[in-house]
Amino acid sequence: MTASPAPFTPLPPLARTVRGSGPGLLLAHGAGGSVHDNWGPLLDDLAAHRTVVAPDYPGSGDSPDEPGAAHSLDELADRLLAAADAEGLADFDLVGYSLGAAVAVRIATRHPGRVRSLLLLAGVAGGSRRLRLLADQTIALAAHPALLAGHSLAVGFGPSWVEALSEEEFAGLRAAMAAAPVPAGLRWQFDLAGRADVRAELARVAVPTLVVSATEDGLVPPEQHRALARGIPGARLAELTAGHLPVVERLPELRDLLLGFLADPAAEPATTGRI
Template sequence: MPSTVPAPAVAPLARIVQGSGPGLLLAHGAGGSARDNWGPLLADLAAHRTVVAPDYPGSGDSPYEPGEPTLDEYADRLVAAADEEGLDTFDLAGFSLGAAVAVRIANRHPGRVRSLLLIAGVAGGSARQSTLTELMVGLRDRPAELADLMLTVVLGHSWVDALPADQLAALREGLRSPLPAGFPQQFRLAARTDVRAELASIAVPTLVVGAAEDMLVQPSQHRLLAEGIPGARFVELPSGHLPMVEALPQLREVVMEFVKG
């Protein structure tokens, strides 16, 4: 039977549920949503798994909630979503902040997680990342400046430099879109998250996917996850922080190998 998770005194998280078969729980990144971060892979994943992909509060279809969330809260509420969808055990994939959420789930809910997939993940302990996060949150009401910063640090330079001028202009305009209400909370949580001390206790097969040109969550953070988890396998893709945008074919190949394995 699923482990008991205390019911939160708030509405359940909105989620995408697709497919059939063994469970796969997905944790998205800060400032993203289930569809933003996992959308390009959902159809492939759902062909092999029952996919449950919740939205954090203030992202996607989950309403904003005041206050500062904790990693424990995110972890428990994602597991509560898995419980509500009838998943006993599940494979668990996390992107960016979601990778740290996944590590916390594996430690707080032992026996539920069959395997881990961590993509461009936050490990913690980076003063540079904390400073960059504060800068990005501080620019949330200045969309043009925030868009230029995101273009510089979120997307890999090789991919951006190869864009034709019209596509680059469209990208810059797209980055000025309204931010999700939970953006500041989620980025502040990413800045203060540190799961390095928890990695050695992970006892399930783990695949860590790094992004070689990531300047938001630097590749050293991805390697910390791989080096800290016993027996973890490490694969690095030629992209910035968004391999689902910049290196989708390569990411799909790696992710499907994980799912089928």
């Protein structure tokens, strides 16, 4: 007698932020972040031009953790697409940050008819031993918030920005980071960021693409960003002198790049090159 297959249990919908009106814009955040952490300062500007749908991964923001789940790029891609479906987006522009860049590439290659354009910020391409080591270090430090804060300051922010802080600003930032709760999903998200690899599928991306590289990124090496730009046919590269958090360090310039690209994805960005 053959055992019956286990019943299929659909994955729960991800919590999501929805703002604005007009053409759809789907946002994919980074490992250990959330919609608020990674996109918060940009949401009002983006929502002035687009219907923004921004889901939180399990264990981030308002999405509960899912202990024991084996998360993958395919799963995240499909769950973000489900969020877009639930909000009535037939197609959309797609912006991915850090791990979210790999998720965005997977969406664009698994569901090519849905994506109008692609912007990848400080993104993971894959195949980096250094990124794997940094992800492992972050996971190991998750149980030690003060040490994790110091590690994140050292690799997450650009040296130019950090060294320009006053002693009071630096101490306040470090204290705030040490006091912040560690997201429940940080471990699996950094594990996925360290082993994700979308290099083999980049050639199948067939939409206008802008890759924004953070040239002082100590967490996702800039060579990862450049690999995305090299691998995607016709992709353009813009560089920001910043660490892994341009939304903190170079917000006005990042806003201009995003809004300019969304206004005309086929146009050469005014800030192509290093700024």
